[in-house]
Amino acid sequence: MNQNTVSSSESVTKKYKKRSQFAEIWRRFKQNKGAMVGLFVVFVIIFIAVFADVLFDYDTQVTAMDIANRMKEPCMEHLFGTDEMGRDIFIRVLYGSRASLSVGAMATLIGLIVGMTLGCIAGYFGGAIEDVIMRATDICGSIPHILMGIAIVSALGVSTMNLILALGFTSISSFVRITRAAVLTVRNQEYVEAGRAIGQSEAKIIFSHILPNCLSPIIVQVTLRIASAIVAASSLSFLGLGVKPPSPEWGALLSAGRTYVRTKPYMTLFPGLAIMVTVLAFNLVGDGLRDALDPKLRK
Amino acid sequence: MPEKNEIKKVLEIKNLTVRFDVDGEVVRAVNNVNLSLNAGQTLGLVGETGAGKTTTALAALRLVPDPPGIIESGEIIINDKNIMDLPVQKMQKIRGDEISMIFQDPMTSLDPVQTVGDQIAESFLLHLDISRQEAVEKAKDMLETVGIPRERANEYPHQFSGGMRQRVVIAIALACNPSILIADEPTTALDVTIQAQVLELMKDLKAQYNMAMIMITHDLGIIAEVCDDVAVMYAGRIVEQGTLKDVFNHTRHPYTEGLFNSLPNINCRVEELTPIPGQMPDPTNLPKGCAFAPRCRYATEACKEKQPEEHWISDTHMVACTAYEQEGFHIERGDR
Amino acid sequence: MWRYCLRRILQLIPIIIGVSFLIYFLMDIAPGDIVLLKMGDNNMTAEQIEALYEQYGLNQPLPVRYLKYMGRLLQGDLGISQATGEPVMDMFMARIGSTARLAIASVLVSIIISIPLGIISAVHDGTVIDNVASFGTLLGLSIPNFWLGLVLIIVFSLKLGWLPSNGDDGTIKSLILPAITIGTSLTAALGRTTRSSMLDVIHQDYLRTVRAKGASEKIVIWKHALKNAMIPILTVAGEQFAGVLGGSALTETVFAWPGTGRLLIDSINGRDVTTVTGLLILKTLIGSVIILIVDLLYAAVDPRVRARFANSGRRKKK
Numbered sequence: 001m002n003q004n005t006v007s008s009s010e011s012v013t014k015k016y017k018k019r020s021q022f023a024e025i026w027r028r029f030k031q032n033k034g035a036m037v038g039l040f041v042v043f044v045i046i047f048i049a050v051f052a053d054v055l056f057d058y059d060t061q062v063t064a065m066d067i068a069n070r071m072k073e074p075c076m077e078h079l080f081g082t083d084e085m086g087r088d089i090f091i092r093v094l095y096g097s098r099a100s101l102s103v104g105a106m107a108t109l110i111g112l113i114v115g116m117t118l119g120c121i122a123g124y125f126g127g128a129i130e131d132v133i134m135r136a137t138d139i140c141g142s143i144p145h146i147l148m149g150i151a152i153v154s155a156l157g158v159s160t161m162n163l164i165l166a167l168g169f170t171s172i173s174s175f176v177r178i179t180r181a182a183v184l185t186v187r188n189q190e191y192v193e194a195g196r197a198i199g200q201s202e203a204k205i206i207f208s209h210i211l212p213n214c215l216s217p218i219i220v221q222v223t224l225r226i227a228s229a230i231v232a233a234s235s236l237s238f239l240g241l242g243v244k245p246p247s248p249e250w251g252a253l254l255s256a257g258r259t260y261v262r263t264k265p266y267m268t269l270f271p272g273l274a275i276m277v278t279v280l281a282f283n284l285v286g287d288g289l290r291d292a293l294d295p296k297l298r299k
Numbered sequence: 300m301p302e303k304n305e306i307k308k309v310l311e312i313k314n315l316t317v318r319f320d321v322d323g324e325v326v327r328a329v330n331n332v333n334l335s336l337n338a339g340q341t342l343g344l345v346g347e348t349g350a351g352k353t354t355t356a357l358a359a360l361r362l363v364p365d366p367p368g369i370i371e372s373g374e375i376i377i378n379d380k381n382i383m384d385l386p387v388q389k390m391q392k393i394r395g396d397e398i399s400m401i402f403q404d405p406m407t408s409l410d411p412v413q414t415v416g417d418q419i420a421e422s423f424l425l426h427l428d429i430s431r432q433e434a435v436e437k438a439k440d441m442l443e444t445v446g447i448p449r450e451r452a453n454e455y456p457h458q459f460s461g462g463m464r465q466r467v468v469i470a471i472a473l474a475c476n477p478s479i480l481i482a483d484e485p486t487t488a489l490d491v492t493i494q495a496q497v498l499e500l501m502k503d504l505k506a507q508y509n510m511a512m513i514m515i516t517h518d519l520g521i522i523a524e525v526c527d528d529v530a531v532m533y534a535g536r537i538v539e540q541g542t543l544k545d546v547f548n549h550t551r552h553p554y555t556e557g558l559f560n561s562l563p564n565i566n567c568r569v570e571e572l573t574p575i576p577g578q579m580p581d582p583t584n585l586p587k588g589c590a591f592a593p594r595c596r597y598a599t600e601a602c603k604e605k606q607p608e609e610h611w612i613s614d615t616h617m618v619a620c621t622a623y624e625q626e627g628f629h630i631e632r633g634d635r
Numbered sequence: 636m637w638r639y640c641l642r643r644i645l646q647l648i649p650i651i652i653g654v655s656f657l658i659y660f661l662m663d664i665a666p667g668d669i670v671l672l673k674m675g676d677n678n679m680t681a682e683q684i685e686a687l688y689e690q691y692g693l694n695q696p697l698p699v700r701y702l703k704y705m706g707r708l709l710q711g712d713l714g715i716s717q718a719t720g721e722p723v724m725d726m727f728m729a730r731i732g733s734t735a736r737l738a739i740a741s742v743l744v745s746i747i748i749s750i751p752l753g754i755i756s757a758v759h760d761g762t763v764i765d766n767v768a769s770f771g772t773l774l775g776l777s778i779p780n781f782w783l784g785l786v787l788i789i790v791f792s793l794k795l796g797w798l799p800s801n802g803d804d805g806t807i808k809s810l811i812l813p814a815i816t817i818g819t820s821l822t823a824a825l826g827r828t829t830r831s832s833m834l835d836v837i838h839q840d841y842l843r844t845v846r847a848k849g850a851s852e853k854i855v856i857w858k859h860a861l862k863n864a865m866i867p868i869l870t871v872a873g874e875q876f877a878g879v880l881g882g883s884a885l886t887e888t889v890f891a892w893p894g895t896g897r898l899l900i901d902s903i904n905g906r907d908v909t910t911v912t913g914l915l916i917l918k919t920l921i922g923s924v925i926i927l928i929v930d931l932l933y934a935a936v937d938p939r940v941r942a943r944f945a946n947s948g949r950r951k952k953k
Binding site: 024027034062135136138139140142143144147150152153154155227231234235238239241254258260261262265268269271272275276279280283284287 | 649650653654657658661662664665766770773774776778779780781782783786788789793820878881883884885888891899900903904911915918919922923926
């Protein structure tokens with residue numbers, strides 16, 4: 001099957017093969033019930049995050065104080081109860097998906113773009129440039145991620161933007177390593193040689209031959225990274241080094257709830273559950289994708 | 300009890316059928332195989348890759364990986380015990396003690412993180428009631444038996460070459476002096492020069508230990524050199540079986556003929572090779588009739604319709620081919 | 636072998652220099668340097684401010700200050716905390732014991748649970764047992780540590796009153812909740828590593844050889860397979876130990892554990908730049924050294940690794 005000879009109909013077979021390859025991956029992914037549930041949950045959370053401002057009014061429902069109703073235990077009216085300012089925790093948790101997801105996604109995007117570029121350069125060109133990139137990656141990778149995040153945020157100042165920058169920076173090293181490893185395995189494949197032989201430019205070779213063939217591990221890494229970035233973001237916010245109150249972010253909600261942990265444990269319970277469910281959903285999808293994209297890894 | 304002059308049967312496989320359930324498909328690996336092996340006898344099991352030789356051998360040790368492998372039916376009798384009925388612990392006592400196996404690839408069949416001495420000694424410790432020191436001493440003796448200096452017992456597999464490793468594997472298999480040895484392509488992964496040495500060693504040891512042996516191979520040359528009897532397997536069935544002379548000189552089955560025709564003839568270098576056309580049928584989708592019929596130049600409609608029966612040409616020579624139901628049928632390769 | 640160790644230690648040096656410079660640089664651009672802190676509300680003249688900068692050496696360029704800092708670091712001097720006036724090194728040493736005990740306890744929890752779990756999961760690959768175990772480890776990975784700590788406090792300290800919720804009084808009792816908190820995520824990660832590492836070896840030919848010898852499944856799995864699967868498991872366990880020793884800031888904060896992680900958070904909140912810098916550098920250093928030690932331990936487990944790095948030429952390979 002791999003010994004396809006070059007023919008005029010190559011592009012046609014390629015297209016056909018690609019589509020069927022995608023269908024095959026989807027078929028394997030569908031068999032994994034956990035991954036399907038995870039995917040559903042991810043979609044629901046993305047939906048809530050995107051339409052949060054349509055569903056709820058930020059000023060009157062999310063941040064407005066209602067002292068008369070403060071610290072109410074969960075009930076029909078306030079599913080998750082209310083906080084010390086009388087705000088509905090259920091609404092704040094749902095709205096919080098916005099901050100948590102966007103921070104997770106943006107940070108991963110930064111890591112992906114920078115890490116993939118550097119990893120590609122290192123893997124494709126090799127030599128001194130690879131040495132420099134990989135040494136730098138080793139250095140950044142050897143600082144525990146959470147410490148690195150703490151250091152960057154405390155250096156740049158506490159803000160959502162800096163939180164994203166910090167988490168993005170810490171995720172670069174893993175993308176560099178994974179991309180480089182993937183590029184190294186395909187760099188010397190015959191179809192790359194063929195591209196070079198017919199005089200294609202380096203950029204064309206990288207974008208049309210190399211990157212498409214190392215996407216699987218990168219896609220999996222993106223999913224898993226979003227999950228860990230969400231945890232990291234909430235951790236830093238919990239420490240007061242991330243999203244600032246009164247913005248509803250899960251870590252910040254937890255931090256506020258912690259003050260009342262003795263008397264009102266529900267205030268810490270629900271934001272944490274939200275983090276757990278979201279992260280679990282992304283992890284399930286990531287695991288399912290890994291198994292579906294590379295069945296060899298499973299057996 | 301066997302009579303005085305009767306030769307003792309050490310292994311008998313009756314109606315063995317093994318299938319593998321993989322991803323909802325059923326792979327029919329071994330179909331209704333009958334084999335028997337006498338004490339001291341060497342039986343060659345020939346066939347292409349995927350013919351079911353290794354699965355048959357693994358079944359004899361009850362080592363077919365389950366899942367996905369399932370022994371559907373059949374009896375396997377080792378030294379008068381039907382091992383299909385034995386509890387797992389009893390079976391473990393038999394493995395390595397009464398029946399041993401040598402695997403194809405010596406590069407992967409030794410534990411890389413244990414010294415070769417320990418790996419041989421483990422056999423003794425499992426089956427004999429002896430101390431560790433004694434076992435290690437015996438392991439060193441065993442190394443010498445297979446032609447490796449005893450001082451090398453403390454080395455690890457990666458410090459040995461392929462041929463040396465296969466000697467270690469042989470030492471492990473023979474440690475407890477089993478009555479049956481199954482050698483699964485023991486020389487395929489080795490260099491040609493080393494192949495000859497290892498084969499020679501096995502022949503010597505077989506005589507020395509008076510074992511019965513099943514030699515699994517696709518190399519007819521090895522069969523001719525070491526075997527008394529031959530069974531030819533195709534798509535999970537035995538298609539022809541007999542003494543070396545029966546099968547080599549009085550070939551009856553068209554598939555066996557095809558095997559011989561695809562060998563280069565060293566005496567007649569201008570002769571062209573005639574490979575068997577086509578490929579082995581998909582074991583998930585075996586034809587209703589004879590599995591070889593699609594590739595067989597003698598095939599008739601009857602061949603495609605019904606499973607061939609066993610035809611006994613003599614006391615020792617069996618062929619499973621429907622064509623022999625016609626009077627006067629014979630294949631092109633004459634008696635030699 | 637010694638040459639290999641030496642080479643690995645030498646390889647660590649550029650990493651240490653890079654890491655410490657990165658942290659030093661980051662902390663240098665952090666707002667709130669010591670002079671501003673001293674200034675407070677006092678109205679100081681430009682000359683007085685200049686003198687203070689002079690006194691702390693802050694008027695020198697960054698590389699010079701970094702080199703001086705590293706020079707002092709080599710002598711075990713990390714400077715004086717702006718918040719407490721104590722040497723940072725002393726503050727660190729006073730708390731590393733608590734952190735180390737927590738790290739050891741957490742990794743023990745992780746190893747004891749995850750290795751059997753991972754093995755059983757791998758042996759029963761694809762069965763209900765495996766699916767339940769795999770989901771459990773994934774769940775463990777998805778629970779934010781600090782939240783789990785809070786939930787454990789709510790349940791076991793506040794509701795049931797069985798265990799203390801904060802502090803380290805030197806007893807096992809106070810160690811239980813924080814160790815379980817950290818241990819849960821470690822167990823999940825190590826369990827997954829064990830499972831995949833065991834799956835890699837479980838279909839290897841050499842296990843068939845062992846079975847053919849007549850060994851029981853117990854010997855096949857726990858003696859032969861596990862020993863071969865050990866390297867990735869050891870690596871992850873070592874990384875985990877290094878990680879907890881260096882970065883358990885959150886759990887330590889939740890449990891008011893008097894360790895180095897909580898000291899770090901307190902120092903950040905107190906804008907104590909000297910202490911933060913010193914702690915970050917020390918923690919990263921310790922982490923790298925532990926990972927190096929684990930790397931060197933491979934050789935003890937795997938003769939293949941040992942052979943690759945042992946002095947070649949002593950004995951010719953046959």
